[in-house]
Amino acid sequence: MSGGLSDDGSDINQDDSQEDVMTPAELIAKLEEAWLNEKFSPELLENKSEVVECVMEQLTHMEANLQRVKKGDAKASVHHMEIDRIRFVLSSYLRSRLQKIEKFFPHVLEKEKSRGEGDPSLLSPEEFTFAKEYYANTETYLKAVALKRMPPNLQTVDMLQAVPEPCLDSFVFLRVKERQENILVEPDTDDQREYVVDLEEGSQHLMRYRTIAPLVSSGAVQLI
Amino acid sequence: MFCEKAIELIRELHRMSDGQLPAFNEDGLRQVLQEMQTLYEQNQRDVNEVKSADRADLMPSIKLRHCCLLRNQRCLTAYLYDRMLRIRALRWEYGSVLPGSVQFHMCAEELQWFSQYKKSLASFMRSLRDGGLDITQDMKPPKSLYIEVRCLKDHGELEIDDPSLCPQHFLPRWKCEQLIRQGVLEHVVS
Numbered sequence: 109m110s111g112g113l114s115d116d117g118s119d120i121n122q123d124d125s126q127e128d129v130m131t132p133a134e135l136i137a138k139l140e141e142a143w144l145n146e147k148f149s150p151e152l153l154e155n156k157s158e159v160v161e162c163v164m165e166q167l168t169h170m171e172a173n174l175q176r177v178k179k180g181d182a183k184a185s186v187h188h189m190e191i192d193r194i195r196f197v198l199s200s201y202l203r204s205r206l207q208k209i210e211k212f213f214p215h216v217l218e219k220e221k222s223r224g225e226g227d228p229s230l231l232s233p234e235e236f237t238f239a240k241e242y243y244a245n246t247e248t249y250l251k252a253v254a255l256k257r258m259p260p261n262l263q264t265v266d267m268l269q270a271v272p273e274p275c276l277d278s279f280v281f282l283r284v285k286e287r288q289e290n291i292l293v294e295p296d297t298d299d300q301r302e303y304v305v306d307l308e309e310g311s312q313h314l315m316r317y318r319t320i321a322p323l324v325s326s327g328a329v330q331l332i
Numbered sequence: 333m334f335c336e337k338a339i340e341l342i343r344e345l346h347r348m349s350d351g352q353l354p355a356f357n358e359d360g361l362r363q364v365l366q367e368m369q370t371l372y373e374q375n376q377r378d379v380n381e382v383k384s385a386d387r388a389d390l391m392p393s394i395k396l397r398h399c400c401l402l403r404n405q406r407c408l409t410a411y412l413y414d415r416m417l418r419i420r421a422l423r424w425e426y427g428s429v430l431p432g433s434v435q436f437h438m439c440a441e442e443l444q445w446f447s448q449y450k451k452s453l454a455s456f457m458r459s460l461r462d463g464g465l466d467i468t469q470d471m472k473p474p475k476s477l478y479i480e481v482r483c484l485k486d487h488g489e490l491e492i493d494d495p496s497l498c499p500q501h502f503l504p505r506w507k508c509e510q511l512i513r514q515g516v517l518e519h520v521v522s
Contacts, residue, residue, distance in 0.1 A: 259372035
């Protein structure tokens with residue numbers, strides 16, 4: 109990338125060149141990881157807009173290349189299939205996220221509002237807009253169709269109470285990418301005691317999501 | 333028995349467990365709201381009695397009516413919210429234009445919600461990249477570029493290279509997805 113440092117001294121171009129270092133194959137692998145994690149996690153995960161943006165660029169690039177290939181060339185259908193597959197994974201990933209945003213909308217918005225300054229955001233700017241619109245639309249609808257016709261003290265519904273939260277105690281399958289030691293496992297029943305496990309690299313487990321949630325966001329485990 | 337009508341509304345939805353949208357029960361809604369109004373007025377009167385005539389013995393019935401009011405509110409909200417979720421699913425199933433038979437089952441506020449929802453969704457999809465990305469397509473992993481489809485009903489001309497309308501077609505998969513979901517085409521699996 110050409111160009112120098114920006115005025116405030118922050119090295120924007122350094123980030124660009126770091127992104128260039130990731131090969132298309134690595135980018136797609138990252139997309140698939142994000143897709144699977146989002147699919148199998150009971151709660152909405154951190155947004156991966158950088159990956160999404162790069163994949164979009166990649167798709168545009170590939171589609172342009174496809175136009176240049178001679179029609180009838182066998183390579184064309186293979187490339188077309190690859191584009192279709194990547195577009196499917198990307199669409200599926202975004203759909204997964206939207207579904208969770210809609211399902212848990214008051215909690216998602218609350219979490220986003222109350223996160224700290226430096227914390228990574230849960231929603232992309234577009235998802236945040238969508239979530240706010242969904243909240244407003246739903247509230248308007250309920251008010252107009254019934255709530256405004258109810259007695260004065262019952263004309264509001266507390267969305268945070270009314271809409272269920274994601275069940276973090278659901279069990280998930282995972283594969284360990286980085287070895288973890290001394291993971292505390294909570295007991296399932298009263299007569300069990302909590303115990304610690306070591307997670308070996310490459311091993312696969314079925315565990316409560318709550319126990320390993322931080323390991324998913326750090327990338328130490330992959331949900332499968 | 334209080335709250336019976338509200339439970340009836342819930343049961344009506346529970347019976348259609350496949351996600352179908354029954355007709356909007358305007359009558360049922362009105363009856364529940366009427367019951368809530370009656371309970372509320374009775375409570376207003378009794379609360380005044382408690383204050384002015386020191387009728388503390390009225391407290392249990394006040395509490396009972398209050399519980400019924402909360403239950404009615406909860407049941408109505410559940411009924412309306414569940415319908416809303418079914419309507420949301422329709423956008424993903426049928427696309428942005430709903431069949432007339434479905435629209436007939438929706439009240440004005442539900443139609444308004446749907447219209448707003450599809451705008452929001454369209455806006456989101458447009459913002460994803462130049463030209464937008466339609467994430468309501470590609471619902472299944474692609475197995476092949478072309479699929480064989482049979483035409484079930486007249487849908488006018490489909491814009492493809494060969495516009496002749498014969499019973500069976502071999503068409504690009506992405507063009508057919510939404511039409512298959514709408515029931516216009518049928519995927520022929522041989």
